[in-house]
Amino acid sequence: MNLVIDRDRLLSEIETLASFSDAEAPAVTRIVFTPTDLKARAWLKEHCEDAGLSVRQDAIGNTFARWSGSDPAASVVGTGSHIDAIPNAGRYDGIVGVLGGLEAMRALRQSGFRPKHSIELLVFTSEEPTRFGIGCLGSRLLSGTCSADAASKLTDRDGASLEQVRLAAGFAGELAAVKLATGYYKAFVELHIEQGPILERERIALGVVTHIAAPASFRVSIEGSGGHAGGVLMADRKDALCAAAELILAIENAALTSGAIDTVATVGMCEIFPGAVNSIPSRVHLSVDIRDTDLQRRDAVMQKMETVCRAISDKRQVSIHTELLNADPPVDSAPEVIDALTQSCRKHSVSFLPMVSRAYHDSLFIARIAPVAMLFIPCRHGYSHRPDEFASTEDIARGALVLAQTLATLSA
Ligand SMILES: [Zn+2]
Numbered sequence: 154m155n156l157v158i159d160r161d162r163l164l165s166e167i168e169t170l171a172s173f174s175d176a177e178a179p180a181v182t183r184i185v186f187t188p189t190d191l192k193a194r195a196w197l198k199e200h201c202e203d204a205g206l207s208v209r210q211d212a213i214g215n216t217f218a219r220w221s222g223s224d225p226a227a228s229v230v231g232t233g234s235h236i237d238a239i240p241n242a243g244r245y246d247g248i249v250g251v252l253g254g255l256e257a258m259r260a261l262r263q264s265g266f267r268p269k270h271s272i273e274l275l276v277f278t279s280e281e282p283t284r285f286g287i288g289c290l291g292s293r294l295l296s297g298t299c300s301a302d303a304a305s306k307l308t309d310r311d312g313a314s315l316e317q318v319r320l321a322a323g324f325a326g327e328l329a330a331v332k333l334a335t336g337y338y339k340a341f342v343e344l345h346i347e348q349g350p351i352l353e354r355e356r357i358a359l360g361v362v363t364h365i366a367a368p369a370s371f372r373v374s375i376e377g378s379g380g381h382a383g384g385v386l387m388a389d390r391k392d393a394l395c396a397a398a399e400l401i402l403a404i405e406n407a408a409l410t411s412g413a414i415d416t417v418a419t420v421g422m423c424e425i426f427p428g429a430v431n432s433i434p435s436r437v438h439l440s441v442d443i444r445d446t447d448l449q450r451r452d453a454v455m456q457k458m459e460t461v462c463r464a465i466s467d468k469r470q471v472s473i474h475t476e477l478l479n480a481d482p483p484v485d486s487a488p489e490v491i492d493a494l495t496q497s498c499r500k501h502s503v504s505f506l507p508m509v510s511r512a513y514h515d516s517l518f519i520a521r522i523a524p525v526a527m528l529f530i531p532c533r534h535g536y537s538h539r540p541d542e543f544a545s546t547e548d549i550a551r552g553a554l555v556l557a558q559t560l561a562t563l564s565a
Pocket residue numbers: 235246247280345514
């Protein structure tokens with residue numbers, strides 16, 4: 154099998170897709186179900202059809218472009234990613250998995266390969282949480298992680314419901330019908346930029362993802378007592394920000410001492426009330442994000458945080474309330490998909506590194522209904538979600554080549 158990736162076509166398609174944007178180049182902004190997103194979808198659908206694939210869209214707009222195998226009833230081998238982009242993002246996040254996946258399928262067709270299992274390119278709706286406040290909307294519905302009922306109640310910043318927005322965008326049908334049957338997929342592989350610096354630093358061509366970390370996020374409210382910065386003596390204070398400071402350091406320490414480098418914890422937001430130079434902080438809101446590749450270890454950090462909250466609350470006479478916003482379990486990649494990826498790397502003499510995905514992706518949710526693994530390509534300085542995000546055409550083409558080989562192995 155002679156697999157040829159057309160780099161020029163891949164590069165020109167990446168450039169064209171980046172032109173569907175609500176931000177000035179080189180920045181890309183493409184929010185789900187905006188006119189710009191719909192134009193990009195139409196363009197992509199046409200390219201899939203030109204490649205000989207048959208396209209269907211579900212009620213949430215997940216798009217499947219299918220190359221039927223010789224056994225159309227057999228389980229499907231899937232690949233794909235997302236094309237939505239957060240405000241002021243770059244042109245590679247998600248895109249390389251979609252256009253790289255399409256190019257891989259074209260290369261397979263041109264090589265004369267004929268799959269037994271159908272191969273499908275899947276473009277997920279709303280991987281980014283920008284519009285509806287929840288990431289991976291399409292894959293959550295496909296995997297049954299989010300119910301149709303819960304999804305239909307989501308609203309955007311303008312108060313429009315997901316139901317209204319998707320119907321206006323032309324996606325009809327029952328949201329409940331989006332969920333795929335377990336066994337639909339034989340395997341699923343997502344090609345993606347690393348969004349971290351390791352491959353570039355180590356000069357390794359590709360990353361084979363063995364674990365996908367998942368975040369648990371909390372909103373923490375600390376209620377103390379305010380007052381005049383001059384009038385209230387130190388012994389009488391219930392300073393909510395001092396309590397927050399102790400808590401932030403304790404959360405950092407819980408992650409640092411978990412025993413594994415894969416544990417990370419971040420307090421990324423801190424709102425202080427009333428926020429005046431001469432006023433004791435009476436109330437503080439914190440956001441907490443704890444991630445790990447191991448569920449037990451992540452839960453242990455969460456429990457430590459709860460214990461520390463009680464101790465600080467007693468000691469400082471403040472009330473601390475924690476609200477769990479989400480806690481998706483991390484996943485391990487499927488050994489058979491990892492094997493197919495590593496064998497493909499070896500076959501094409503491409504260096505690879507088994508690695509952890511520290512960001513989460515649609516694959517985290519598809520892993521609940523299918524054997525999944527991911528393939529990472531290097532990106533410059535590990536930058537992502539910013540306009541200077543960059544992956545070289547050579548690296549993307551290499552990823553598409555290994556992906557094509559992997560899809561061939563899995564679908565034979
Ligand atoms: Zn992405």
